[in-house]
Amino acid sequence: MLGAGAVAAVVMVVVWQLIAMAVVGRQEDRNNILRGEIALLDIKIREIKDLQAQKAKLQARMDVIQELQVKRPMSVRLFDALARSTPEGAFLTSFVQRDSTLSLQGWAQSNARVSTYMHQLDDSEDFDPSTLLVARAGEHRSMHASQFELRVPQHVAKDEPAQ
Template sequence: MILINLLPHREAARKRRREAYQATMVASALLGLVIAGLIYWWFQMMISDQQDRNAFLKREITVLEGQIKEIATLEGEITALRARQKAVEDLQSDRNLPVHLLNELVKQLPDGVYITSLKQEGEMVTMQGMAQSNERVSEMLRNFTDNTPWFSKPELVEIVAANVALTPRDQRRVAAFTLRFRLVRSSEAQKTAASAQPEAGTARK
């Protein structure tokens, strides 16, 4: 049997081109969807990885913050323990302060100076006495200032002329004084004495 194509030749060609174009468009659309899907999947993977890293960093930061708090707590406890230790050491050394006070007074008081009253309140010492002259009081002040690490900031509060009756017929003119100074703690006095020794050696050279 013989078949005869009754469709026009040109119409058949246009149909083939149209079908080919449609197939190309469909293929392009499908390819675009695949590419878009791959890009979306890649971005989702990147976002997921970044979220995992962020979560890890947050956990590590939380751990570090806890460690920092522990360190700060330990440092506070160490500071408190050191303060307590220093307080105990100061208390133990302060027990010997009256001994140092009396020893230094014996060393630093010039001849002709006599103590009539001695009062200590904390680190401050108030001393009253009599001297044969104002020059003796000045010498005592110089000794307290320059010759001992145990006394600090001596201050002459008052000096007045007075009479002392040695016998009913023998009265002497004296200088009655009130002096105030700070009694230095043992640790501070030892540091001052240690720093003064090299200076004294340099001066002798």
């Protein structure tokens, strides 16, 4: 009986060992399947991140294009207003725009023409009051003339963005 009990115990240990090995093997198979699925998901996550980066770049480009489309009529209006405001006997040699402020340099037949130019800019609905920075007598194309530099803020309506 003791021998039969020992044999039964050994058989039970062997069966228990086989069952444990089968359970561990099955769990390892599941783990391998999960590792494979996780690797596939990691690849998909990288693809999604790449697509999101591409989307962000395209959105930035679209924003720039939209901003340019909004500013295009403003630029046309600005040049038209400058042309309408420039009196006869005055012309610009330099035009620089920083944010919503214009820096204008040019020549006029006299200081009176510069004054007229400033008044016409001030009267324009497109500009705020101008500031004379430089006015000096000089020679331009063998004629006595006045060289000038003006600082002219653009008039920005509250509902319009600054250019």
